[in-house]
Amino acid sequence: MAMLTGTQSLLWLVLLFVCIVIExxxxxxxxxWFAGGALVATILxxxxxxxxxxxxxxxxxSFALIIFTRPIAVRYFNKDxxxxxxxxxxxxxxxxxxxxxxxxxxxxxxxxxxxxxxRTTVNGILLxxxxxxxxxxxxxxxxxxxxxxEEN
Numbered sequence: 001m002a003m004l005t006g007t008q009s010l011l012w013l014v015l016l017f018v019c020i021v022i023e024x025x026x027x028x029x030x031x032x033w034f035a036g037g038a039l040v041a042t043i044l045x046x047x048x049x050x051x052x053x054x055x056x057x058x059x060x061x062s063f064a065l066i067i068f069t070r071p072i073a074v075r076y077f078n079k080d081x082x083x084x085x086x087x088x089x090x091x092x093x094x095x096x097x098x099x100x101x102x103x104x105x106x107x108x109x110x111x112x113x114x115x116x117x118x119r120t121t122v123n124g125i126l127l128x129x130x131x132x133x134x135x136x137x138x139x140x141x142x143x144x145x146x147x148x149x150e151e152n
Contacts, residue, residue: 117141
């Protein structure tokens with residue numbers, strides 16, 4: 001029985017190590033939560049708690065960490081993240097180079113030297129060539145725009 005407890009502890013330690021190595025390699029906040037569950041299960045195995053309880057503790061602790069700490073960690077680690085590619089276009093100004101009409105499914109804008117298909121945020125609004133617009137969203141390969149309002 002003592003041998004089985006040692007094997008269980010080794011199993012949890014290996015899982016803990018693997019989760020930490022994967023987390024260090026990816027930095028994706030994906031396996032760190034399971035490392036916490038494996039740590040708790042390792043401690044329980046050292047106190048000779050039955051394996052079924054170790055397993056339940058591993059699952060409960062892992063999911064509790066995911067549910068309660070992941071949103072905080074994601075917010076903390078992503079606060080300095082620089083938006084890249086198309087995501088960086090949201091909030092930027094573009095110029096209409098082909099009239100935008102959602103009902104006819106036509107319209108193009110130019111932004112950062114590239115031409116994009118564009119639609120307005122609201123149907124029924126026509127935006128003529130030369131109108132300055134703000135990119136509000138991206139839907140597939142189309143920019144969703146609205147006319148820039150002049151500030152007084």
